[in-house]
Amino acid sequence: MTQLMNWTDDRVEQLKNLWTEGLSASQIARALGGVTRNAVIGKVHRLGLAGRASPSRSERPRLPMAPKVSMRTHVPPAPIVEEDPLTFDDGSHATVLTINDRMCRWPIGDPSADEFHFCGRSPKGGSPYCEAHARKAYQPQQQRRDKGRMAG
């Protein structure tokens, strides 16, 4: 037979005091004697004192903590803004005939169709593509390898 703990007013008072002083449930159990940590926790809950250790969701104080930056945090890439392909004065676009090294070689349209052309905008850095298309071209899952920021 287990003997039921008797929460006399005295003991409850003691429990309240110890709890508000910041003792843990097991420390209080030891201090009171004859109770388990679980019994203390149960009593604390029934007395409505539990708020000390874990504030209720609604009124949890906002701690001035620096945001924790996890290495696993996935930062979505900035959206690729594709600009309109280069248009020549006569309204045509860069084609196999007019494309050159200083034009983005991103293919636009169906290569077998007449209207097939290239982006033709100024390439970015050493890439054969303009900025938007370079990002599209080099977008594959390799991104995680790019850990540090390149200066300059």
Ligand SMILES: [Zn+2]
């Ligand atoms: Zn382009």
